[in-house]
Amino acid sequence: xxxxxxxxxxxxLPLAGAVLVWxxxxxxxxxxxxxxxxxxxxxxxxLLLLPQGLSGMSPELVFAAPLPGLSLSFRLEPLGMLFALIxxxxxxVTSIYSIGYMRGAKEENQTRxxxxxxxxxxxxxxxxxxxxxxxxxxxxxxxTLSTYPLVTHKGNDEARRGGRVYLGVLLTTSIAFFxxxxxxxxxxxxxxDFRPGGIFGGxxxxxxxxxxxxxxxxxxxxxxLMPFHRxxxxxxxxxTPVSALLHAVAVVKAGVFTLLKITVYIFGADLLVLLEARDxxxxxxxxxxxxxxxxxxxxxxxxxxxxxxxxxxxxxITLGALLATPAGITGAAMHIAMHAxxxxxxxxCAGAIYVATKKTEISQMEGLGRAMPFTMLAFxxxxxxxxxxPPTGGTWSKWYLMLGSLEAGHIxxxxxxxxxxxxxxxxxxxxxxxxxxxxxxxxxxILKEAPWPCLVAMGIxxxxxxxxxxxxxxxxxxxxxxxxxxx
Amino acid sequence: MMSAIFANLPALQVILPLxxxxxxxxxxxxxxxxxxxxxxxxxxxxxxxxxxMQVSAAGPLSYAMGGWDPxxxxxYRVDSFxxxxxxxxxxxxxxxxxxxxxxVEKEIVQPRHALFYSAFMLCVAGLLGIVITGDxxxxxxxxxxxSLSSYILISFGKDRRxxxxxxQYLIMGTIGATFLLIGIGxxxxxxxxxxxxxxxxxxxxxxxxxxxxxxxxxxIVGMSIKVALFPLHVWLPNAYGYAPSAASVFLAATSTKxxxxxxxxxxxxVFGAGFAFGAMPLQPILLVLAVTAVFVGSLSAIFQTxxxxxxxxxxxxxxxxxxxxxxxxxxxGLSAGILHMFNHAVMKGCLFLxxxxxxxxxxxxxxxxxxxxxxxxPWTMGAFVVGGLGLIGMxxxxxxxxxxxxxxxxxxxxxVGFLIIAAVLAGSLLxxxxxxxxxxxxxxxxxxxxxxxGKEAPFILLVPAWFMALLxxxxxxxxxxxxxxxxxxxxxxxxxxx
Numbered sequence: 001x002x003x004x005x006x007x008x009x010x011x012x013l014p015l016a017g018a019v020l021v022w023x024x025x026x027x028x029x030x031x032x033x034x035x036x037x038x039x040x041x042x043x044x045x046x047l048l049l050l051p052q053g054l055s056g057m058s059p060e061l062v063f064a065a066p067l068p069g070l071s072l073s074f075r076l077e078p079l080g081m082l083f084a085l086i087x088x089x090x091x092x093v094t095s096i097y098s099i100g101y102m103r104g105a106k107e108e109n110q111t112r113x114x115x116x117x118x119x120x121x122x123x124x125x126x127x128x129x130x131x132x133x134x135x136x137x138x139x140x141x142x143x144t145l146s147t148y149p150l151v152t153h154k155g156n157d158e159a160r161r162g163g164r165v166y167l168g169v170l171l172t173t174s175i176a177f178f179x180x181x182x183x184x185x186x187x188x189x190x191x192x193d194f195r196p197g198g199i200f201g202g203x204x205x206x207x208x209x210x211x212x213x214x215x216x217x218x219x220x221x222x223x224x225l226m227p228f229h230r231x232x233x234x235x236x237x238x239x240t241p242v243s244a245l246l247h248a249v250a251v252v253k254a255g256v257f258t259l260l261k262i263t264v265y266i267f268g269a270d271l272l273v274l275l276e277a278r279d280x281x282x283x284x285x286x287x288x289x290x291x292x293x294x295x296x297x298x299x300x301x302x303x304x305x306x307x308x309x310x311x312x313x314x315x316x317i318t319l320g321a322l323l324a325t326p327a328g329i330t331g332a333a334m335h336i337a338m339h340a341x342x343x344x345x346x347x348x349c350a351g352a353i354y355v356a357t358k359k360t361e362i363s364q365m366e367g368l369g370r371a372m373p374f375t376m377l378a379f380x381x382x383x384x385x386x387x388x389x390p391p392t393g394g395t396w397s398k399w400y401l402m403l404g405s406l407e408a409g410h411i412x413x414x415x416x417x418x419x420x421x422x423x424x425x426x427x428x429x430x431x432x433x434x435x436x437x438x439x440x441x442x443x444x445x446i447l448k449e450a451p452w453p454c455l456v457a458m459g460i461x462x463x464x465x466x467x468x469x470x471x472x473x474x475x476x477x478x479x480x481x482x483x484x485x486x487x
Numbered sequence: 488m489m490s491a492i493f494a495n496l497p498a499l500q501v502i503l504p505l506x507x508x509x510x511x512x513x514x515x516x517x518x519x520x521x522x523x524x525x526x527x528x529x530x531x532x533x534x535x536x537x538x539x540m541q542v543s544a545a546g547p548l549s550y551a552m553g554g555w556d557p558x559x560x561x562x563y564r565v566d567s568f569x570x571x572x573x574x575x576x577x578x579x580x581x582x583x584x585x586x587x588x589x590x591v592e593k594e595i596v597q598p599r600h601a602l603f604y605s606a607f608m609l610c611v612a613g614l615l616g617i618v619i620t621g622d623x624x625x626x627x628x629x630x631x632x633x634s635l636s637s638y639i640l641i642s643f644g645k646d647r648r649x650x651x652x653x654x655q656y657l658i659m660g661t662i663g664a665t666f667l668l669i670g671i672g673x674x675x676x677x678x679x680x681x682x683x684x685x686x687x688x689x690x691x692x693x694x695x696x697x698x699x700x701x702x703x704x705x706x707i708v709g710m711s712i713k714v715a716l717f718p719l720h721v722w723l724p725n726a727y728g729y730a731p732s733a734a735s736v737f738l739a740a741t742s743t744k745x746x747x748x749x750x751x752x753x754x755x756x757v758f759g760a761g762f763a764f765g766a767m768p769l770q771p772i773l774l775v776l777a778v779t780a781v782f783v784g785s786l787s788a789i790f791q792t793x794x795x796x797x798x799x800x801x802x803x804x805x806x807x808x809x810x811x812x813x814x815x816x817x818x819x820g821l822s823a824g825i826l827h828m829f830n831h832a833v834m835k836g837c838l839f840l841x842x843x844x845x846x847x848x849x850x851x852x853x854x855x856x857x858x859x860x861x862x863x864x865p866w867t868m869g870a871f872v873v874g875g876l877g878l879i880g881m882x883x884x885x886x887x888x889x890x891x892x893x894x895x896x897x898x899x900x901x902x903v904g905f906l907i908i909a910a911v912l913a914g915s916l917l918x919x920x921x922x923x924x925x926x927x928x929x930x931x932x933x934x935x936x937x938x939x940x941g942k943e944a945p946f947i948l949l950v951p952a953w954f955m956a957l958l959x960x961x962x963x964x965x966x967x968x969x970x971x972x973x974x975x976x977x978x979x980x981x982x983x984x985x
Binding site: 064138145152171175176179180187 | 882894899919965
């Protein structure tokens with residue numbers, strides 16, 4: 001099949017899936033089958049795009065022209081390829097998990113849940129394939145709107161409050177900073193296309209470009225750079241599959257992916273390193289990493305702790321993007337994948353614990369390893385990947401990020417990364433350790449794991465953490481060709 | 488026969504509704520009156536489309552009423568600025584009528600139905616006349632026709648407060664119209680002509696007189712009342728809030744836009760941008776008032792308990808955007824302002840139609856009535872969400888296109904431009920607050936006991952509402968038609984500057 005057809009297919013398949021799910025709403029088994037088949041086909045079409053994605057910038061695919069001179073269009077490039085692969089693969093895994101979770105937890109309105117989920121994936125792929133900032137912005141806002149019903153799924157007061165913060169922060173940042181930054185960029189450069197080497201090429205003075213950088217960094221609220229991170233912990237009222245795929249992978253990665261694209265294709269590394277605003281933002285990202293880790297330590301609710309951990313880990317990617325050195329960008333791009341696999345495993349575990357035992361607080365989980373050994377083992381593997389210890393994939397991205405901060409001459413940031421690893425150990429590892437070894441005297445407990453689809457999903461993602469350690473080469477190639485595209 | 492029709496299209500545009508309004512009243516029967524009005528609206532729409540195509544193909548069109556050549560006789564002049572407004576007015580005429588058959592049946596007592604339709608047609612005829620005429624005094628005449636009939640329309644509201652609202656509007660509207668008349672009188676005194684094109688030629692020689700300056704001030708202030716520009720907006724919320732739903736749909740979508748049309752027409756075509764923005768301090772005054780309008784309107788909208796009032800205060804804020812575009816006086820600014828006049832008409836029309844659907848079921852449109860509507864009236868609420876996202880300015884809706892052009896226009900204006908952008912964006916955020924408050928009530932609260940059996944609105948009411956909702960989305964995805972119309976309108980206005 002041609003490249004154009006595949007790109008359109010990848011975005012349209014989940015949309016069509018959403019419609020089918022709606023039609024099959026009354027027969028749950030058929031509905032879930034539709035979700036899984038759609039997921040498989042979507043991943044397949046993304047996978048078939050891989051050769052094209054590795055070969056650098058592809059031709060542009062225009063599908064609408066909402067504003068004269070500006071188009072809504074898709075274009076495949078390595079970074080988008082990477083993001084699309086991760087999102088579409090983990091959608092299948094999450095769908096398997098969702099079946100176990102949603103039925104196990106007896107959630108209501110499951111049809112609406114699967115519809116919105118498919119829509120969110122379609123919009124995520126739209127973000128991944130965007131050829132210009134306008135297209136990206138359109139899908140970015142659509143993603144916010146389509147995930148709102150998922151965040152507020154429970155429909156109670158707590159969900160409504162969480163949804164309010166979610167929508168409030170994401171819309172405020174995108175309307176107040178992101179949109180004006182886009183329009184300003186357009187009025188300065190006359191284009192919004194993502195181009196290797198950036199589009200500012202000697203046009204604007206450094207004050208304007210610096211101001212734009214700050215606007216973009218805070219405007220992309222989905223990257224959860226402090227102080228605009230509040231939406232992410234609030235989004236944890238959602239059912240766990242949502243937190244797992246959307247708030248560890250699709251939505252937050254859409255944020256850092258956007259930042260990475262902006263630094264590489266809008267500013268360009270050469271221009272970026274000259275900006276004073278960049279140093280400011282680097283240190284804000286560093287502060288975000290450390291502060292979020294410290295907050296994570298104080299949280300007893302497992303999902304809240306994981307959420308703050310995500311805020312901190314997103315800071316890594318922002319940091320790598322802003323470093324704008326080859327290693328920094330490679331590390332940032334790889335970390336999108338590594339963190340995705342690690343964090344989704346952790347969220348799967350949190351959900352499995354909830355379904356099996358209804359426990360949500362970490363202090364209740366002592367000795368849980370004996371009732372749920374498989375879950376706790378998966379949690380351990382996920383934690384190792386987040387911390388960045390071998391033999392898990394997280395090692396590589398952290399390696400490149402540290403290398404990048406040395407290349408850029410920011411020793412302090414290297415220190416930040418090291419301290420953060422220690423903090424990660426402090427807030428993640430005690431959970432499985434105490435799960436296995438604490439509370440021995442309370443007598444043997446019975447084996448009580450979550451439904452099997454949940455376990456299958458956890459198995460796949462934690463195996464992924466290992467695979468990425470031993471075979472990081474394809475990932476590295478994609479990430480490196482991103483940088484190689486810059487003259 | 489056909490050629491006779493085509494030669495007289497400009498006259499037919501106004502005469503059709505004007506002539507059939509009394510006949511409609513004489514018919515007395517509800518169904519017959521509605522059917523006649525609806526047929527007339529379709530013909531009017533066809534005429535406006537024909538005029539629009541004629542103008543975009545062959546340029547401005549001048550029609551001498553009764554064969555008296557301008558500047559002695561009354562001239563109807565269709566150019567690329569007013570042709571799209573004619574289309575907008577007649578489109579809203581059709582949409583409102585399609586909606587009103589069921590809605591009016593419920594909201595207005597039986598013997599007055601024919602009266603409602605004839606008043607409605609008079610109102611449309613008045614507004615069409617204001618837009619099409621090239622004669623300054625004729626503007627006043629049509630303004631009175633449309634105003635008087637809209638006072639009647641508003642007072643049809645079942646709520647007794649509709650009467651005080653109509654009375655308040657009557658007082659303020661009359662002051663506005665009188666100011667306009669005084670202004671026109673002054674310039675007539677100075678030049679001896681009432682034809683706009685002729686005025687534009689003769690005014691420059693007497694421009695530097697107190698009389699002309701006073702005339703300008705009278706016209707601007709008078710029309711600002713009708714535009715409902717802050718702080719002259721106090722009549723608007725109650726007028727829209729208590730009028731029958733069908734009337735609020737039409738008035739909200741068109742009446743203030745037509746007044747703004749007059750304001751722009753007098754400023755650019757009659758007085759000229761050089762005088763208005765050079766010799767007179769129009770720009771700072773309008774910008775300050777418009778920005779204040781955005782804040783005051785949006786903030787007030789957040790605290791209303793009646794949906795129609797929320798939408799009405801939102802209109803005050805949105806009028807602020809249009810006036811900002813107009814006051815920037817550049818080609819980009821003027822295009823953005825005109826563009827938003829169309830887009831806002833579509834979005835606000837959609838939202839008032841939704842309010843009408845809810846009113847049809849609950850006989851009121853308070854926020855409490857929206858409880859649980861996400862479940863019981865999913866299609867109605869779907870249209871509401873689309874229109875609401877438009878007001879916020881989400882991508883792929885008409886509101887986004889307006890916002891984009893307005894911000895692009897403001898970027899050319901340095902520091903003032905930044906303040907304007909800040910105001911526009913703050914306005915969008917406040918719109919999130921007042922739209923989402925309603926969405927939350929509709930989707931998160933359980934329906935009332937009493938209305939547990941609340942059903943979806945009748946199909947015939949949903950069709951117009953969804954038509955406008957889809958139009959909002961269509962403009963958001965492919966705005967080339969409206970943007971093109973707005974840009975050529977701005978060009979024709981600035982091109983006619985002396």
